[in-house]
Amino acid sequence: MPADGPPRTASAIPRIDARRLEEAIRSFGRIGALPGGGVCRLALSDADKAARDELTHRMTMLGLVVDIDAIGNIFGTRPARAPDGAAGTVMIGSHIDTVSTGGLYDGTFGVLAGLEIVAALNDAAIETERPITVAAFTNEEGSRFQPDMLGSLVFAGGLPLADALATRDADGAVLGDELRRIGYAGDATGPENIAAYFELHIEQGPVLEREGIQIGVVSGIQGISWHAFRLTGRSAHAGTTPRAMRRDAGMAAARIVHDAYEMGARMGADQLVTCGSLRLAPGLINVVPQEANLTIDLRNPDDDALRDAEAILLAIACAAAAEAGVVVEHRSLARFAPVSFDPALVADVERVATGLGHTTRRMHSGAGHDAQMLARIAPSAMIFVPSAGGVSHNVEEYTAPDDLARGTEILSRLVLHWSCPSLDGTRNGAGA
Amino acid sequence: MPADGPPRTASAIPRIDARRLEEAIRSFGRIGALPGGGVCRLALSDADKAARDELTHRMTMLGLVVDIDAIGNIFGTRPARAPDGAAGTVMIGSHIDTVSTGGLYDGTFGVLAGLEIVAALNDAAIETERPITVAAFTNEEGSRFQPDMLGSLVFAGGLPLADALATRDADGAVLGDELRRIGYAGDATGPENIAAYFELHIEQGPVLEREGIQIGVVSGIQGISWHAFRLTGRSAHAGTTPRAMRRDAGMAAARIVHDAYEMGARMGADQLVTCGSLRLAPGLINVVPQEANLTIDLRNPDDDALRDAEAILLAIACAAAAEAGVVVEHRSLARFAPVSFDPALVADVERVATGLGHTTRRMHSGAGHDAQMLARIAPSAMIFVPSAGGVSHNVEEYTAPDDLARGTEILSRLVLHWSCPSLDGTRNGAGA
Structure with missing residues (x-):
């Protein structure tokens, strides 16, 4: 018709x-x-x-x-x-x-x-x-x-x-x-x-x-890929602990999120990156954070591109954790192609x-x-x-x-x- | 004696x-x-x-x-x-x-x-x-x-x-x-x-x-300088909102913290930087954060260097907020020379x-x-x-x-x- x-x-x-x-x-x-x-x-x-x-x-x-x-x-x-x-x-x-x-x-x-x-x-x-x-x-x-x-x-x-x-x-x-x-x-x-x-x-x-x-x-x-990261460092006095002796979960968390957004910007408009949730513990102004929990939501209509983003994200997390001397745990919360x-x-x-x-x-x-x-x-x-x-x-x-x-x-x-x-x-x- | x-x-x-x-x-x-x-x-x-x-x-x-x-x-x-x-x-x-x-x-x-x-x-x-x-x-x-x-x-x-x-x-x-x-x-x-x-x-x-x-x-x-930042953007669906239409308070927060730590590394071992507290709201995995609250603790034994760090931190915050299209509010919580x-x-x-x-x-x-x-x-x-x-x-x-x-x-x-x-x-x- x-x-x-x-x-x-x-x-x-x-x-x-x-x-x-x-x-x-x-x-x-x-x-x-x-x-x-x-x-x-x-x-x-x-x-x-x-x-x-x-x-x-x-x-x-x-x-x-x-x-x-x-x-x-x-x-x-x-x-x-x-x-x-x-x-x-x-x-x-x-x-x-x-x-x-x-x-x-x-x-x-x-x-x-x-x-x-x-x-x-x-x-x-x-x-x-x-x-x-x-x-x-x-x-x-x-x-x-x-x-x-x-x-x-x-x-x-x-x-x-x-x-x-x-x-x-x-x-x-x-x-x-x-x-x-x-x-x-x-x-x-x-x-x-x-x-x-x-x-x-x-x-x-x-x-x-x-x-x-x-x-x-x-x-x-678009494909959806949800990730949770838990970073475990060591709580320390923000004034008395030199940088080289810190294991700063907050620094690592900020680098992961920052680098993930940078990756998204590099990959073009189809690659969406969202950090919806990020929390530091114990969460005190003058205490180096012992733990950070954050999520990253990746979306892309192209599955190959989404897989690239996932691989880069994991590499980012490993590098950030190594730099800060913290332990990183990763969980994939969901994935839809x-x-x-x-x-x-x-x-x-x-x-x-x-x-x-x-x-x-x-x-x-x-x-x-x-x-x-x-x-x-x-x-x-x-x-x-x-x-x-x-x-x-x-x-x-x-x-x-x-x-x-x-x-x-x-x-x-x-x-x-x-x-x-x-x-x-x-x-x-x-x-x- | x-x-x-x-x-x-x-x-x-x-x-x-x-x-x-x-x-x-x-x-x-x-x-x-x-x-x-x-x-x-x-x-x-x-x-x-x-x-x-x-x-x-x-x-x-x-x-x-x-x-x-x-x-x-x-x-x-x-x-x-x-x-x-x-x-x-x-x-x-x-x-x-x-x-x-x-x-x-x-x-x-x-x-x-x-x-x-x-x-x-x-x-x-x-x-x-x-x-x-x-x-x-x-x-x-x-x-x-x-x-x-x-x-x-x-x-x-x-x-x-x-x-x-x-x-x-x-x-x-x-x-x-x-x-x-x-x-x-x-x-x-x-x-x-x-x-x-x-x-x-x-x-x-x-x-x-x-x-x-x-x-x-x-x-x-050492001198101590405490700062609180509140970033206000707009909550949005992480999947349906293109990057250019976002006002992502989480992205801005991550950039501030990341860049503040980078500044500390550049300034040498005497400049301590700590982000002890960072929280996103509403804090959901698939929602672009509407608000971020974070603190930065700066310490330096040299007052001129500490003043430099404070000025750079504020410039970092303004640049990050402008990039993300969010509003930034800054409060100085404490300062000891x-x-x-x-x-x-x-x-x-x-x-x-x-x-x-x-x-x-x-x-x-x-x-x-x-x-x-x-x-x-x-x-x-x-x-x-x-x-x-x-x-x-x-x-x-x-x-x-x-x-x-x-x-x-x-x-x-x-x-x-x-x-x-x-x-x-x-x-x-x-x-x-």
Whole structure:
């Protein structure tokens, strides 16, 4: 279906209702609402159950067939025109859990945009050749249970179900028990064949807003590599201990962080370096620090570059520790390889967006998303819309209604294109 | 009196009793003793009162005339042979208060060495031409009331008495009230004319032990300059915020600390740099820090060099803040100019020590001492003996009995020389 040309038939264009979408987002924002704004809907909490109940109710009202799998992922499927249609479902997914002081948009927008698209298809009485599935994955945030993106990871076969169900939160609650408690331990398996997976999400960063661009065409998710360093020296009097006799954990820590940032600057804009946490002990003005604990967060969309950065970081830490005469211990806290989305799907997103007259830029996602797990088993892509001030995981999170509608409109065209392949038959034809 | 030649008269050599000295130190170690070793005798606490009572009792038993001044300094004076003797008293001083988890030696050793010298003079029935005063100054540690060295500072005229008496501790207790409570708000003024002031102290650092040297000839006290920096940037997602859009307080903090240490290395061994405290907020692995708070402790025995270091540090902080796009606030927390001890007295210490066959090295004191206040009003000098492992302000603090006796012996020769000027008449004659 040409996205920028006249439609073949009037009925083949679903009409997105921006106000209906916004009201749905506001409605979900009341589930687990925080007193000062924002929401707290930690995975498998009572608030998450309430949001799941509302979501499955809305799915049922839209005529979707609701399936819950064993890890609690929710799949609402709009059947295809005929059982002998094209293979696989077209999936629109994201999540409805939040961080403990979350906003109204992260995750929830992507799921509700899916419902809006289904509603628009229903309104226009459009039947598709492939089924369309709206998915809400369990525990994407990782705020209550680790790892994050747990539901989509299990769905994509990256984590054994039994391991996931045995995960405990900080208070010792077992994920499987909590799933049963809220009534979302299902026995379905979810769609087995996914023709294309799309995730529409707020950017969570400042780039689109700063550059005045409407749509982020997400070509992949950068790799993430988390490191913790513990430096052990010897506490000493800052006045009476000559430099050569010190084992100064603070000096070593400062050199590691400084040199890591210098490395990032040398490696170019794709290499992000963040020292989010650094603490010295005993932490007294006139005492040479005995111990330093710090973390370094490395991100890069290129896995080879990320491996280079990791190797350089370890060399930096060893050199700094040797110079200061302290012992360094290193722990890798997490590592996710970069994910590249399906090049054809990414090109489709770009063509549809530009075809509708929107400004676009290709970008990598700086944060993790369910799409990075789905990319293991299906052609996947993401669409970003701007975040006001780049603020996210925060009660102040905001994306303007026009931006929400713009992204949903693009997604609806893509879904229609993929769910009705006979309309133009070619994968690359979305904007042609 | 020649220290290394035969004495003029047998009776002119006081004999230090190493065991009596050690027993006195152990006895004071039981006052305010901590369960696991060490002592807590915070200034003007009940334990400090008990130690003061024991000290004044011992002074009286030795025939000293005890005076308490208005800030609670204790002076025990052994009268001179005749009222028309040489002008001024020869003072041996230090303090008996401790930090909250202190050792047995810091301060206390210097006062009890004075009592041992008086006892030895008494044993040998030696009369001196100048009186000898053993002094214990109030609140040297500064652990309870600030500033440290408060009693000697007031005595030397560096702080008005009324201001000192109005000082409050962390719980709001007023120093003057506490002095009265423990019965040490006196009405004497202390000696008005001090011919020479000597302070014998453990090194509190590792230099003498590491170098295998018995006696530290202290030529002065290095200058101290304390700085606090607060950096304010903007919290941001470590994955979604490009480097150019960050205001990373952690990056700026690491650069300040790193560059400050580099400056210290360039300036040579006399310039000490210590970052004892550094904390990032919010302190999360994947969040660009919004705020950093850090301290820098600069020390140098040369005031011009210390001023250079201060100026460079401020330039470093401004450059680092500008580079990171963060706001920097600076506070000077304390500044003490370096103190040079009386060159003739320092030379006397060296000559007496080497004359007795001990190994010596000249050194600056890295920590503050009452001697730095006394140096304002009298020729002053200090003698250091080794600290095991360089440990001090710690329950593990230890100096071997031989080292205690060695230092006390040297001090006794110096005191005798200065209190009997007619014996050899020249100031520089102690070891000639």
